[in-house]
Amino acid sequence: MTAVNDTQFSSAVFLLTGIHGQEDVHLWFPIPFVILVIIKTDPSLHEPMYIFLSMLAITDLGLSIVTIPTTLGIFLFNSREISLNICFAQLFFIHSLTFIESLVHLLMAFDRFIAISNPLRYASILTLQRIAKMGLVFVLRGVAVVFPLPFLLKHFQYCQANVLSHSYCLHQEVMKMACSDIRVNSIYGLFVTISTVLLDSLLILLSYVMILKTVLSIASHAECVRALSNCVSHLCAVRLLYIAGIGLSVVQRFWNSSSPLVQILMGYVCLLVPPTMNPIVYSLKSKHLRAKIIRLFTHKGV
Structure with missing residues (x-):
């Protein structure tokens, strides 16, 4: 493999890796788009829960693009x-969108908490203006924490084997291709992961602890089951996102002896499984949205 030294920096390249037989991994791409169109065109779906679902679909589309x-x-x-x-x-947009998706999941946990603990004030607390402000702040946070990474990487010299383990670029792996001192990048990347993904996951956990406390205080068993069932889809999506993301980060940073195939598979799971499952899980759990999707495809079939 040709080494990449300082004089070759401007024309240097990385070599990406893929898994044969995964050509159809992006066939789920139209699903978030369909959800966005339905929510946009149906006024009855202009509620906080569906607005947050639209935000999630936008991040999924962004990752796919x-x-x-x-x-x-x-x-x-x-x-x-x-x-x-x-x-x-590419790595800037991938990591920014991943952190933004983490924040959207936090918003959705907050939405469920308000809906269950204070349903009478739900509409007055989560107004469209307030949701827009929170969304803007979270987007800015996702972009700001990743913004320094490409510039730090650009000043490195790349003189090691330049074959990456995925069909896309990730910061943890690209920085290991450098023959410069990468301690600043490694420490900052770990700090960003802890201060964003880990913090978001802890706040989501806290939200569900409070939801569980509220639900247990409900006298009716049927109401308890109904309230908890509304949270199941979100919990499934959160587990997929955080387990895959944190697992890949740990493997790439601290488990250098791991098989390249393990890192490749975890990379696909981290980036492709959550966006693939999110639209399916939420569509199946939401009766209104499920009915709209079925009606849309039924009319097209006719």
């Missing part, structure tokens, strides 16, 4: 090369 070009480039055209600048841009 960012990763589709390189993934399909490998499988369809056997094009494995990616320039450093494009790689840095």
Whole structure:
């Protein structure tokens, strides 16, 4: 493998890796788009819960748009090369959207808590204006924490084997390709992960502890079951996102002896499984949205 030294930096490339037989991994791409169109065009779905679901669908679409070009480039055209600048841009958007998705899940946990603990004030607390402000703050946070990473990577010298384990670029792996001192990147990346993903997961856990406390105080068993069932879909999505994301980060940072195949599979699970399952899980749990989707495809079939 040709080494990438300082004089070759501007023209240096990374080589991406894919798994043969995964050409159809992005067939789920239209599902979030369908959900967005239905929620946008149906006034009865203009409620906080569905607005948060729209935010989640937008991040899923963003992740798909960012990763589709390189993934399909490998499988369809056997094009494995990616320039450093494009790689840095891709990892910036991937990590930003992942952190934004984490915050959307936090908002959805807060939404469930308000709906169960204070249903009479639900509409007055989660107004459209307040939701928009929270969404903007969370987007800015997701972008701000990742913004320094591409610039830090750009100043490194890359002189090691430049074959990446995935069909897209991730910060944890790209920085290991450098022959410079990467301690700043490693510490900052770990700090960002702890201060965002771990903090969000703890706040979500706290929200559900409070939800459980509220639900247990409800006298009717049927009401308890109904309230908890409304939270099941969100809990499933949260588990997929955090278990996969934190697991991949730990493996890439501290488990250097792990099989490349393990890292490849975990990378696909981390980036593809949550966006694939989110629309399906939420659509199945929401009666109104499920009915709209079935009606849409039934009319098209006719």
